[in-house]
Amino acid sequence: MKKILVIDDEPGLTRMIKLNLERTGKFTVRTENCGKNAIRVALDFDPDIIFLDIMMPDLPGDAIAEQLRAEPRLQNIKLVFLTAIVTRDDTADGHNLIGGHHFLAKPVSTKDLLRTIEMLLPTT
């Protein structure tokens, strides 16, 4: 079971992601709505992939990403930004890459999430 951490300040959103991904039976999903808790939870959960919102009130997503990259145990974890400030066109290059980072433009569908997970964590 792949472990997926979703960090977003919207509880309703993280809950819906969790429901949809776990419904597949392939993933264990943990959610966190406070940015400041992100590193601690990541260290504790040790996810395979993290979906990280950028615009969060207490700590922005890019700052969390820096902290994750700075943590040796976490620096190899796949990181996908979930953001409302890019458009689908911005990320529609096949790899959802902007400046070397993976992005998903909100509103993301379940298919988008699964496609991205499959791309980053292929089941072979």
Place this chain on the structure above:
Amino acid sequence: MEFDSLSKYLKRLILISLLISLLPWTGLTLATDVAAAVSLSQAERKWLAEHPEIVLVTQARSYPFEFFDDSGTYRGVAADYIALLEQRLGMRFKVLRAENPAQLQAYIKSGAVDIVAATARTSVPAQSMQVARPHIVFPGVIVAGDKYPDLASLTGKKVAVVKGRQWGHFIGANSPQLQITSMSDVATALEAISEGKVTALVSDMATASYYIHREGMTDINIVGRVEKDLELGIATRKDWPELNRIMEKVLAGISDEEHEAISRQWIHLKAPTLIMGKTFWTLLFSGLATVLLTFLGFILWNRSLRQQVAARTRNLKKELEWRTAAEMEIQEAYEQLNRSHNELKETQLQLIRAAKMESIGSLAAGVAHEVKNPLMQIRLGLDYVRDELVLDQTCQDVVQDMETAVSCADSVINSLLDFSREKKLSRELCSLNKVIEDSLTLVRHILSQNGVQVHLQLQGQLPKILLDENKIHQVFINLVHNAVQAMPRNGTLQISTYQSGSPGKKVLVAEIADSGPGIGKEDMDKIFDPFYTTKPVGKGSGLGLYVCRNILDLHGAEIELSNRDNGGLCITIIFKTD
């Protein structure tokens, strides 16, 4: 002798009777009825019969009153009256010729004279002669070369009078300020005037007129009047009162016309002609001199005016050149100002646009964050519902509609985000026609759904231009979307391209014309504003044309809207080729 007289008298009576009888047929009237005029009494007739020889004394050289001409005929004013008297009385006087006034007086004193033809009352002795009422009356006049209307105007001047005439006494008594010079006769006096020895002559009108005419004087004329007349009457022997009465009667019978006829014969009262007088020549030369001076003055004035005009023209030319230069400077300054104004306006527009962009950017980011999260939540919720629940067809349609609504809302937010950020184009040489065709491929399902007929008129061999293909796709897709929404079902869309412009300034033009209602004039200026839409609520974000214009601005292209004459909107996009 008596027989002869009677015979003549009878002959005259017969002739007069005959003339009178003819009058009604001739229409003429006699000036004087001779027979009636001389209505002598029996006693008078008897007296005349008893005195068949009446001696008349005349003066030989008293021109023009009485004189004898070269043939010895008795002539003159008085002579004409004597002839008239003889005619009326039917008798002839015995004429005694006096060569001068002294001889006349001697004849009178001698008692040999019965009648004096013409004399002043004071010129004959009152004890022996009786003067009848004057029948010859002429006004006293001034004769001169210049104008002297009266004696007062001759004050201090030498004035000639003829010896033995009344004028010397009259002037001496009434105008003592005049220097009187006595002359022997009128001709001598006129010559003295002509030579400038005297200024004027005072005489009677008959004498003056006669001599001026006879001597052919051209520079001397009757110029003034003296307040005294010359009066001459017939003098008769005092001891023959019958003769005096007879003369009075006959003279009284002379009509005014007869008096005038006699007067006209001897007095040449021609008005002095201007051309004959010194005054005329003086006036003529004065006039000519005036004209000449005026002409010279006019020439000088004209020359002066010409010089003034030339100087003024030079000044005006200079002023005109100065004004032209100033006008050009003003025009140049105006154009510069206009350019500056346009630049300022453009800058202002850019600032406004930038401010809009900035505000849109802030808004977009906020809206994106606040809206996209719920949208994602809804989308994931719908995913969950679709997979977890067994839905009938209606529920599936509802879910599908909700997903479409989420996509629409997402599209609006994406548009906001798209153009709140600075764009960088990725331009390559492209075929405009191909970009249009590709764009139509992307929207063909919308076109077919709405039954829109597309007419393409794409000019071949258009040069390739630098375009960001994806962005221009978006432009044409947006415009086609708008057109489809504006048109009723089964509308027509006409898309054409062509090359235009002058050498060095070639442009490619793309036109998209629909068969919709067009847009109102009031919407023209606002149609490119963000969030401004003419579509029904919920059908458009108001960002489509705004997005299009921004993309085209980045390409340096222009977009223009115009309503077609036959209805519908025509959108023209102009791409520069260089």
